[in-house]
Structures are given as structure tokens and as C-alpha cells.
Amino acid sequence: MSVPLEHDYIGLSSEAVPSMEGSERSSSGGLNLNLKATELRLGLPGSESPERDNGVGVLKSLLVVSRAKRGFSDAIDGGSGKWVLSGNGGSEAELGKGGNLFSPRGVNGGGKGGGCECNNQNTGLGSPVLKDGVVPPQSPKPLQEKKPLLSAPAAKAQVVGWPPIRSFRKNSMATHSPKNDDDAEGKSGSGCLYVKVSMDGAPYLRKVDLKTYGSYMELSSALEKMFSCFTIGQCSSHGVPSRDGLNESRLMDLLSGSEYVLTYEDKDGDWMLVGDVPWEMFTDSCKRLRIMKSSEAIGLAPRAMEKCKNRN
């Protein structure tokens, strides 16, 4: 799946975009790209690039996917805290070459020409950086102000089956959030209600903490933001990047319109439409969320109603 380029996030300072474009459009080679990438800043003027956690150097050439990644996360965290999805260096040219940035199958795809060196094109992983718009409680809420990056690692794009942990264990990780230092009693999982959110056509999942929302509206708008990049153009595994820029109203249309519906899996394992039950009941019973194409969601509604009836 290729990702549209100037995917700039709603409300993100538009001054960031031109700087992105300016630096990216000119780059073509892998080396240039990476340097550009690490120079990239989306934050307010004057924001500095924080130290990278692991001190990875900048100049190692072709094998720098991870660095590019960190560059972006630095930039992003130095900036708004919202995420910007962009390509490897973000250049349209890169994407146009069909570099499969994320492939549900990890690193693979038709666009894998080139040398044996791992260059940005070949890696389906990590080049674009996604930072979750909704972050775990101890991180600041997504705001326009920058937050210091030092403690948080780069958010990375998921690769299927990596790290190599059995699904069973991964699912346990998903439901039991790790302890944090603030939690004196050492209870894990208290105060958080993480559920995975997947979207049809999107190459990876996100997680949201339902406790940070008070209503369906809040949840819905957060999800729209989170998945907005995937709704631009038609997302498909071998799709061509959309040439349309992101348009806020188009996003809203897509999600509040008829193209996608939000569904959830409840404790019984049934898939229900979101919004039918009171919010509290929903957070109690929701195990995971899925943004489904409307065409696939036919038949959910009646069940949801029936189930509610049975419950009452």
C-alpha cells in the first residue's frame, strides 16, 4: 500500500508543509534523502532536534532507514505532537517508484528493484513515522505545542510478524498495559482501557485508550484523525498514491458519511455497530474496534438492535 504524499494532518501548521515539500521534492537519491529527512522539522521555527535515544549517527548512508525514521519522529515530536505521515523522505518520486512503504506482509512488494543494500525503498517498515494522536496517559495530549522528545522513542510502522512473538503473547500485551513508574502500587492495566483499532485497507493497527474519551463524538473524531491518511484516495494494497491533498472536510465526509462505519467486537465476540448503546456500556463491553467498509457492515445493525433488546 502506498501512502499519499503530502499527507498533512488536519490542523497541522501549514507552514510545515511547504518546508517538507521544499526539502523533499528535490531529493531523489537515497543518501540525499536521508540527510534531508533528518533535517526535516515540522515544529515551530526554532525548535531543535532532540538527542536521539540511542545515539544513532546520521551519516551512515544507504542503511539508514531507522535513522530516517528517527529523524521524522524527532521532527514530529518537536512539532505538534500530531503525526504526519510522509514517505521515506517524503518525496513523491519515491512513492511513485512504487516503494511499498508498508506492506501487510512486511517488507515485500513489486517495487523491490534495486540493489541488495537495504535502502529506503525496499523496506516496508518504519520509514514513515506514525505517532499516535492519542498517547498513553503519561504523555501529553496532542497539542500544537511541542513536547520534549527525550523520553519517548520513535513510533514506528508495524511490520507483520515482528518482533517474533506469538500472537497469544502479543494479545496479552495488548490487554495488559505495562506498568509505568507513576503507578506506585504496581498494578498493571488499571486506569487504562486499551483497545486495538483496525481499519479495512490500512496496513497496521493502532491502539486507543477508551478511558480518555467521554463520548462517542470524542472517540469518533480521534479515530478520524488517526486514520485519516488511509482514507485519502482509495487505499488498496497496490494502489497508486492519491494526488489529492488532504482536505479536512473530505475526511469528515468519509467517516461520517457512508463509506466507512465504525464497529466493535464485544465481550461475546460479536461485531456491533458503534453508537447503539450508552457510552459506559460500550466501554465496558468493547474489546476491539474496526473501521469497516460500509458495504461489509450490512447485517450488523439488526443484530445490534436484537442484542440490545435481549440485554434489556
Add this chain to the structure above:
Amino acid sequence: MYFPSKKKNAVYVSPIKQDIHPIDFSLPTEPMNHKRKNPDPSPDSDEPTTQLSSPFPDEVLERVLSLLNSRKDRNSVSLVCKDWYDAERWSRTHVFIGNCYSVSPEILTRRFPNIRSVTLKGKPRFSDFDLVPPKWGAYVHSWLLVFATKYHFLEELRLKRMTVSDESLKFLALSFPNFKALSLLSCDGFSTDGLASITTHCKNLTELDIQENDIDDKSGKWLSCFPENFMSLEVLNFANLNSDVNFKALERLVSRCKSLKVLKVNENITFKQLHRLLVLAPDLRELGTGSLLQDLTPRQHSELKSAFNNCKNLNILSGFYEVTSIFLPVLYPACTNLTFLNLSYAALRSDELSNLLIHCPLLQRLWVLDSVEDEGLEAVGSNCPLLEELRVFPASDPFEDEILHGVTETGFLAVSYGCKKLHYVLYFCRQMTNAAVATIVQNCPDFTHFRLCIMNPRQPDYQTDEPMDEAFGAVVKTCTKLRRLAVSGLLTDLAFEYIGKYAKNLETLSVAFAGSSDRGMECVLKGCPKLRKLEIRDCPFGNAALLSSFRKYESMRSLWMSGCKVTMDGCRFLAQEMPRLNVEVISECGNDGCQADKLYVYRSVAGPRKDAPPFVLTL
């Protein structure tokens, strides 16, 4: 001893430790009927063919060989001569099949008539990581159908990565009157209804071990299906099932089964309930706790502590889904004899782990989450001198969670300084250096299993920015006993040159996001004489590498390559040249010259699969 010369010229490859050697099946498998019609030993047997061949009557030979348990030994024995081959096959009671498609149940049952216990492994290991589409295969049912007639007295079935249906479980429960032990690990396709069939019908059940399966967990009713007079259970593991079981039924079960040695409950069992169970079963050797989140009153605390104190035989502790600090001290009395502590579902802090480990001086195996951080691992190094195995799993999904916990080279180093007997490690970390690994293997040169996962793909040595080649070079040069290796981090072909050159005992190699060219894989194939399983994902290895030593694949159990650069043409060529291999491509597109997304190659005497789904192309 008579060694027929024909045997010496028989085509075979050197005995493989764990598989029934498929080539062996080319030897005559028909039983020598005149020896076997009468199952009672006849000391006066005077079959002319045996008089010259062996100083022992067959029955004696069989008795002797029946004492052999090691698969490797049995394989060797079966190759000595025809008589030994026969004696071995008659005396074998347990069979291990590492790849269910390498042999058919018909061939198996023809060769080994007296099997009581079967271990079957199905899907390629990378299916654990969602790299194999669902409905790929490895169905146990066809095996059960044959076993029902040929192994009517089957007692044990251990399945790993097989697809098992509720129907199959019911069939199993009804077809084998002596059935005793069922173990399902990483399997899929069944629900708790299937378990209910087992618990309802297997009157002699001693073991029910349900681990980490993709199971449709409908309810805990299966537990209540054990009959009220049922008492034979020795092993019960339902730790990974989520539905509530009826606790009273569990209590009654535990109190009836006086031989219960292993009890692993699920996370719905509270500590109060756990207390009752411990009081009923103080002789447990292995305990898996439930959820230990509630607050304890002082009285409850001391009761529980005393219950643990009474468990003098406890060697293995696991479970710990959600545990509070308050709870841990309750365990301390039980830790004195602990040899294996599995904390891999408990996100402990370093101080909590440290306090616990002080009480575990005899610990040999430890599984933890990386929430314990390097400090926790320092505590391991300080408190566990007898440690042989360490597994450190990531506590949070590194791709989704913002929280930076985890372990680094520091923790691993600390363990290596303190635990000289360490020989098995599985280590998920966020950074590593070549120097650290070199020191680690100097401290612990006896590694047999070295599985290092630097979680960020292609990450170099974070201090020097160099590839991690030298780290794994040090591992293979120093650890001459190395049998299993998993590599990670930024690696060029040099790492694989080292592996090919030095890893002479290597049997399993797992590679991901590594290598620079075909040469890497070529070095491994040319160099590692004992290689049995090679699994590769997302590496720049193509047809040249695949075909560089293709004859080798017949001496291996299997090869997996996904996300690499092999094409359909290359795979077809392999299939053509090596008819005794099954060359399967899991494919999204079927054109020539198209990339072969996922390639799975394995030797087989059963021929191509008859049950392959449409997306599996057998070339």
C-alpha cells in the same frame, strides 16, 4: 553379527536426530510375518533366517532396544542391519514427527506398529507470527482416522501448530479407550466444545495441557464435564483459556485427583480460590497462578503464605497475570526449590524481581518481561548462579506503545557475569553492541541456543554504528556447541560467512532483515553440515542463493523463505531438480517470473500434499 552388504549400499543420509529419517522408508517395511504372528515370545524359535544373523533371539533384542528412548539412538540403531531395524520398529512406542507432511500416517503405521505416543508438528514456525495464511493445513484429522485402526491403544498425542477441529477432538475422545495425555500447543481450529468431548469421554485421562492456542473460547463448561468419579488427572493446564470455569467443579476435581502434579489455572482464578486449591494439593510440582490483583488482608496474606509454605515439592511457578507487589512475598517460601520461574505475563519492576530472586537460589530457568529492565537482570546475575536458561520478552508492543522500557546490552552482560552455566537465551532488546556480545559469549561459552532479537530491524551497533556481524561472529566462534541461532540487527554477508565457517553444530537458524547479497545464504548452506531448519524473512536472497546448494535441502527438515527475492522460476527449477522435496509457494500472484512471496521447502516421503488450499502452489 551379519551385516548384509545390501544394507551398506542402501541410500541414506546420516541419521537425523529428531525425525524419522524419511529415506529409511525405502527399506522393506513389511513385517517379517513369520516372526511376528505370535506375539508371545517363543524361545524355541528356529527360523532359519535368524539363526545366522544374530546371537540374540529377536525378542531379547527388542527388549533391549525398548529401553532406548532417544530418537537419535533409535534412528542409528535402525540403520545397523535389517534385524535391528525390525527390532527397533517393533519396540518403538513413541514417535516424533517434526513435519506432518514429511510422512503419511499410512507409512508411519506400517513401519511402527506399536506406537502409544505420537508427537506431531505441523505448520512452519513462522505461522506463529502470522506469516502463514489461515487454513494452510496441518490437519490432524487424517492422522486420527488412521490411528483409530492402527493405534487403537494410543495413549498420548502432542500436537504443535496443527489444525484441530472439535470433530477431531470428539473422534479422538471416542476412538481410543486408553487415551491418557493430550497436549495442544499453538494449535488452532477448535473450541472449548472440543475440550468438553475430551473431558467427558476420556476415562483414563492423566494429562490435559492446553497452551497458547488459537481457540474459540466459548465457555468453561468443559471442566465440569469430568465425571464425578474421575480421579486420574496428573496434569491440568488451562492457563491460556479465558472463560470462567466452575470453581466448585475445579475444587472437587483437584481434591479427587490425588496424583495431580501440575496445575495451571487461568487468570480468572482469584487468589482466594488459589488458596483453596493449594490446600487441597500441596504436593504440586508445577503451579500456574491466576490473577493476583486483589488486595490482601494481613490474615489472607499469612494464610496464603502458609499454604505456599506447605508446597514442598514446587519446582515450577508460572501464571502471574497481573500481580501486585503485595502479593509477591507470599510466594517466597515456595521459591526455595524453584527451578523454573515463568514471569513472562507479569510486568514486574526491577525491585520486585530482585526481591523475589533472592529467594530462588536454585533457579535454572527464568522467563521475564523486559519491564524488569537492566537492573532486574543485574539481580538475576547476582542471585541465580545455577541459571541455565533466560528468556526476556518485550512487555509492550514496540510498534504501538510509547513507553520506553526494556533491556539493553547491560542487562545481558550482567547475567553473563553471574550465570556461568547459561546456555539458552532468548533476548528481546532495543539496543546491542558487538563488544557486549563478544564479552557475553566469553563469559558463557556453552551456549546451545542463542536467540537475540534486536527489535528494530536492521539496527546497527548503537555505539559504533557498525553492523552486528562481529557479534554473531563471536557467538559462532566461541560457542562450539551452538545448535540454535537467531540473528538480528544490521548484518552483512560477513555475519553469514562466519556462521557458515564456524557453526558446525548448528541445526536451526532464523534470519530476518539481514544480509547484503546471495552470498550470505550461500555461505550458510555450504557451511553448516548439521543444518536442519532454515527460516528466512525479508532478506535480499534470491534464486542464486536458493539454488546454490539445493541438494542440501534433502538433509534438512525444511526451508522457509518469505519476503526475499526468489522467483517462481527459481522455485520451479528447484522442484524439478529435487523430486523428493515438496516445493510450495504461498502466492498471491501466479505468473512466471513473479516473486515467490513465501516459499516453503521440505523433504517428504509422502509426496506432494493432497490437502493443499488454493493459495499453496506445489511446484
